[in-house]
Each structure stands twice: as C-alpha cells, then as structure tokens.
Amino acid sequence: MRQNRSLFRRFLKVHFLFIFLPPMVLIFISAFFGTTAHGTKVNTLNLFYVTLLLFGFIIVAFVVISWLFFLRLRRRLTRLQEVMSFSANHHSFPEPVLVQRDRMDEIDQLGDSFNWMIQQLQDSRKREAEEELLRHRLIANLSHDLRTPLTILRGHVTKLNKEPISLEGQHSLTEINHTITRVGDLMDDLLSYTLLTAGKYPFEPAPTDMVRLVRASVAAWYPVFEDNGIQLEVDLPSEKTFYWRIDPKWMTRVLDNVFQNILRHAAEGRYANIVADVEQERIIVADRGPGMDNSSYEHGAGIGLSTAMYMLNQMKLNADFTSNGNGTSVTIGRA
CATH class of the missing domain: 1.10.287 (Helix Hairpins)
Incomplete structure (x- = not known):
C-alpha cells in the first residue's frame, strides 16, 4: 500500500526551497564567480540590484505559490462542504466524495473518513429498517x-x-x-x-369542516354515552365553523380514542362536555373522572393515546391535557 503523503509538508518544503535556495545560490556566485565574462569585477551597485531582484522574485514566488496552494486547498474543502450541506438541506445521505488513492494527503484522508462514515450510516439505516419491518x-x-x-x-x-x-x-x-x-x-x-x-394507513389531507366532523362523531357516540348513563353537554355552533387541512378518517379516529377513554376511565363522573371553539379554532373535550393520575388511565390509555398523538402530529395538530382529581380536559388545536 502506498504511504500517505502530507500536503502541508510538501507546501513547507517548496517554500523552504524558494526562501533559502536562491540566497545560497547568490552567495555562492558572489564568492566564487565574482567576475563578469570580460574579467571585470561586479561592482557593489550591480550586486545590490541583483540581490534586490532576487529577493523580489522570492517574495513574488512565495505569494503566488501560497495563493495557488490555498486556492486549491479551499476548492477541495469546498467540495466536502457542498456535499455535507446538500445532505443537511435535503435530509438524505450524501454521495461519497472522490478520493485519489495514489495521493492520500490530509484532505484525501478526510474524504476517505467521510466516505467510511456514510457507509456506516447507510448500513445502520438498512439494519434499522430490517429490524423495524x-x-x-x-x-x-x-x-x-x-x-x-x-x-x-x-x-x-x-x-x-x-x-x-x-x-x-x-x-x-x-x-x-x-x-x-x-x-x-x-x-x-x-x-x-x-x-x-409503518405507513400502511394512507394519509389523505383535505380541507375539512371541523364543526361538522365533530358533530358527526358525537352523533355516532351519543347512544353509547346514553347507555352508560353519561350526561353529555355539546356546544357546537350551527352557523359558524372553521377548517383544518387534515385527514377526516384520522381525525375521527382521534376523537373515537378520546371518547373511548372517557368510557373506560372517567365513566364514574357521569359527565362529558364537548366544545368546538370557532374563534380560537380548537376542540375541547372534558370529563369529571378521577383524572389522569389514576392508575387505570395511565396503564390503559397508552397504545391508543400514542396512536392518537402520532396522528395529530402528522396532521400538524397538538393535544394539551389538563387533569386533576375533578376531571380531565383535552384541547386539540394547531401545533
């Protein structure tokens, strides 16, 4: 395997040569070849001009080489930065960067490590997907x-x-x-x-009349509440409404879960209040049960509540719970 080459070491070597080699050549020429082709001595003024010209060349060469070096370095680092930025902006894995194996300086080693990291992340994501399936x-x-x-x-x-x-x-x-x-x-x-x-339930959002949807859901559950002796108070405006861009089936499932939890964990309160607040665009469902601190509610509503919260999150909605010993209130509104 070819040994790694240091980019900065080569840079320092080249600069060292440009700084020290020309003066050494000038000193050597002055000491041993101090005569011109016609045998006359080079006077001090000419030697000064030669020295000045030589040092000017050194400075210009130093600046040009440094500029070319850092320009090339910046270009290679910019490629890495663009690949990483593309990944961050598009929420996807970046493409591997090109690495010259015959060179393998510090930048190539960085790119090689970056490619290795991408491969590890892709393998990890693949294993995670297989385990999830x-x-x-x-x-x-x-x-x-x-x-x-x-x-x-x-x-x-x-x-x-x-x-x-x-x-x-x-x-x-x-x-x-x-x-x-x-x-x-x-x-x-x-x-x-x-x-x-797992994405098996299709999500089909559409502008939905929320007062109408809540009214239909309450009408479906009203006989169930009545059979269980639960007094139902409903405040649903008949002339005003508000619209959310949601999946009506998903929202109906969320309301079913809230009503079901009242029957399971707050039926002893014999009361449920359902309000559609048109002004603030929110839905409020309250009961007079023992509250969420009750062990029955904590242990029984986990999976169904997780499903409802997942659906609300996908529909860009949020559910705020307020609970005490006198009952629980759930407020559903925009996230």
Whole structure:
C-alpha cells in the first residue's frame, strides 16, 4: 500500500526551497564567480540590484505559490462542504466524495473518513429498517394469532353463563368477559399503531369542516354515552365553523380514542362536555373522572393515546391535557 503523503509538508518544503535556495545560490556566485565574462569585477551597485531582484522574485514566488496552494486547498474543502450541506438541506445521505488513492494527503484522508462514515450510516439505516419491518411483522402476526385463544375463551365463558352458577361465579364470568374484550381492544390498538407507523394507513389531507366532523362523531357516540348513563353537554355552533387541512378518517379516529377513554376511565363522573371553539379554532373535550393520575388511565390509555398523538402530529395538530382529581380536559388545536 502506498504511504500517505502530507500536503502541508510538501507546501513547507517548496517554500523552504524558494526562501533559502536562491540566497545560497547568490552567495555562492558572489564568492566564487565574482567576475563578469570580460574579467571585470561586479561592482557593489550591480550586486545590490541583483540581490534586490532576487529577493523580489522570492517574495513574488512565495505569494503566488501560497495563493495557488490555498486556492486549491479551499476548492477541495469546498467540495466536502457542498456535499455535507446538500445532505443537511435535503435530509438524505450524501454521495461519497472522490478520493485519489495514489495521493492520500490530509484532505484525501478526510474524504476517505467521510466516505467510511456514510457507509456506516447507510448500513445502520438498512439494519434499522430490517429490524423495524421484522418487528411490525411480529406484532401483526402475534395480534392475529392471539385472537384464536381469545375467541375460544369467550366461547367457554358463553357456555358457562348458561350453566347454573352462583352469583359470585356469575360476577367472575362477567369480569373475565370484560377482560377478554379489553385485551382484544388493546391488540387492535397495538396493531393499528404498528400499521400506522409503518405507513400502511394512507394519509389523505383535505380541507375539512371541523364543526361538522365533530358533530358527526358525537352523533355516532351519543347512544353509547346514553347507555352508560353519561350526561353529555355539546356546544357546537350551527352557523359558524372553521377548517383544518387534515385527514377526516384520522381525525375521527382521534376523537373515537378520546371518547373511548372517557368510557373506560372517567365513566364514574357521569359527565362529558364537548366544545368546538370557532374563534380560537380548537376542540375541547372534558370529563369529571378521577383524572389522569389514576392508575387505570395511565396503564390503559397508552397504545391508543400514542396512536392518537402520532396522528395529530402528522396532521400538524397538538393535544394539551389538563387533569386533576375533578376531571380531565383535552384541547386539540394547531401545533
């Protein structure tokens, strides 16, 4: 392998030669060849002019060589800087830079290290994508495979409900059936989040009448709230509205998650308030449950809430939570 060559060492060598070699030549000529071709001595004035001319040549040569050196150095460094800037501006991996293996000075070594870094990042990104794909497949397959034993368990619970059983046993079967439903919902949330982050759910934003969308969502959930004894107060203007450029299906899914959390974790408050604030362009959903500090809410709303927050982030929206012992309020607005 060819040994690395130092760019700056060559620069110093050339400058050293231009600074010291001409004076040494002048001294040598003055000492040993002090006569002209006609045998007359070179007078002091002529020697001064020769010396002045020689040093002027040295200075000019020094400046020219230095300028050429730094111009070439700047040009090579600018190429690296342009490649790095392109990567930063376009959020992509830069292209490898050209490296002359037969030269391999400091700039080429820098470029070679830069190319090695790009290769490592590309390999890392490729492994990450493969691991992410494997994880998505694993979660999807696991969610699908677990449905069979849950269905079997539900079938046995249904059979046991038809058998003579004590009141305490009937209560246990009800709890088992509720737990099976809850596990099924969690698997659905997990599968939805996995597919969503994998880009399997298409995102189709469009200008959307938000008051109309919230009204349709509330109308769909109203019977559910009523069956659970939850008093529903709705403030949705009939003549005013505001528009967001969002995916209506995604936004409906977000509202479904918020309403579902009220049923799961705040049903004991028996109250829900839904407001569309047209002036400030925001949606407010409040309840009178025990608050988010309650362990049931913290442990039960993780996957569904993560899915909703991911959707809001993609739609350039934000959800602010305010919670205490008297209830929880969710305000959805522009990020």
